[in-house]
Amino acid sequence: MPIRFVPTAPEVDCHAILQDPKIEAVLDRCYREWAAQRRGLIFHFLPQLHRLLFKQKMDWQKMFGITKDLYLPLEAEQGGLLYVAARAIGARRVVEYGTSFGVSTLYLAAAVRDNGGGTVIGTEILPEKAEVARSNFKEAGVDEFIDLRVGDARETLEDCGGEVDLVLLDGWKDIELDVLKTIEPQLRRGALVFTDNVHTFEADNHEQREYMADPRNGYRAVVLPVKDGMEVAVYTGRE
């Protein structure tokens, strides 16, 4: 039986949950810019549309060119969910695969700060995107809580500097399992792992989902009907 959630009423402002006008102002601008980008999104994705429609594996190398100027952010409802979860578990060290212009990072940084301080380790492979993200972090006043690493997540996340409390996997799907395995030895028991877009890119991320569904690997996971499916898993540790 699928879990049903009452959809967020349109008048509910999901990033007001942060109660921080400086961050909210940056998020408002980012979401406005993303809304403008979305109107032409279909044209960006035309070369890959047949793959999306027929649930085939995507050409992720081509995705870099197609999306280099696009936000592709988590929705505000998802950001709010991350904030609540990170606060609930007292997360101090958070890792994010796929930072883009830093929308999700802002929610996570607010949570870490409100938990008494810590670090969000973000990673973005495109330096131009990372530069924009950095200026967003500064403008939002949370740059001191973010360690943005430019490069391939499989390398940049090898050493997160200590036990990781929460992970967001929101990069290209073809390597998501590799990224998870890079971070895994650093997860604390009880760490939460969020994965975005689990249904749209089923052909690419089924290995990761199967891996997390196998009890020998130490996860318990559930897919929430948020956007096109957001998985949340708790790392219970290998026996």
Ligand SMILES: C[S@@+](CC[C@H](N)C(=O)[O-])C[C@H]1O[C@@H](n2cnc3c(N)ncnc32)[C@H](O)[C@@H]1O
């Ligand atoms: C969906 S976007 C992330 C959106 C972001 N989490 C947000 O909410 O604003 C995915 C990002 O992952 C980046 N990416 C793809 N492959 C990567 C890799 N191997 N290492 C680091 N970043 C990567 C892409 O360049 C893209 O900007």
